[in-house]
């Protein structure tokens with residue numbers, strides 16, 4: 001896996017706060033490139049700090065919302081980006097900031113302490129308008145989210161509807177001060193939205209799977225659809241005998257789409 005050599009970006013100055021600021025312009029650029037924001041896009045930077053990501057984001061011409069909880073950081077960032085005209089700095093907690101009601105991107109080096117809460121807000125709701133995200137997160141967190149067979153129903157729900165990819169390792173020396181852990185660039189891309197019927201089927205499948213992940217795929221699916229699931233499992237190329245918890249979440253999404261299609265055919269829709 002490639003690592004990124006740090007290329008210094010604008011220094012934030014003395015840092016008694018314990019916050020790990022991104023100090024690599026190359027990492028910031030890579031993050032932005034993977035979302036390729038256009039001037040018509042709305043991009044949110046959560047935990048914007050002094051703008052290591054906000055400032056290069058502003059140069060893409062996209063509309064940028066920089067959310068920062070620390071009022072002093074937010075004030076300094078506001079001054080830094082005042083001339084750009086396309087950045088709104090908001091002093092707020094990222095866990096409560098109202099998410100955009102239209103399609104949006106997220107490019108951010110998020111505070112690791114709120115990673116789960118933030119990703120939950122972005123990926124759990126059926127109505128989420130998130131289209132794409134590039135996040136710097138703790139290495140272990142990125143590994144958990146991108147595991148082929150997630151350990152929890154929650155992560156499987158995210159991975160069934162979004163492509164979650166661990167793009168690259170980001171070493172501690174890309175930050176100032178350097179953290180004790182490795183970080184990662186996590187890229188998130190929404191797949192085609194499921195219809196309401198397929199989403200309901202997916203939710204029921206994941207409930208059944210993660211209640212007893214070690215039982216067979218055949219048993220888990222039979223619980224949801226009743227009767228014998230052999231034909232649909234075969235059609236979806238799923239091994240009936242494999243442990244349900246070993247199946248990739250995107251395969252559950254494909255099965256949910258097939259189940260929804262079957263029920264629509266049966267009801268003559």
Ligand SMILES: C[S@@+](CC[C@H](N)C(=O)[O-])C[C@H]1O[C@@H](n2cnc3c(N)ncnc32)[C@H](O)[C@@H]1O
Nearest residue numbers: 021022047048049052068069070093094109111
């Ligand atoms: C890892 S630093 C990243 C700063 C900046 N994005 C950078 O890359 O240099 C995380 C930032 O998130 C801010 N922060 C911490 N908790 C937050 C929260 N709940 N909501 C919004 N910002 C938060 C911190 O003040 C800090 O500026």
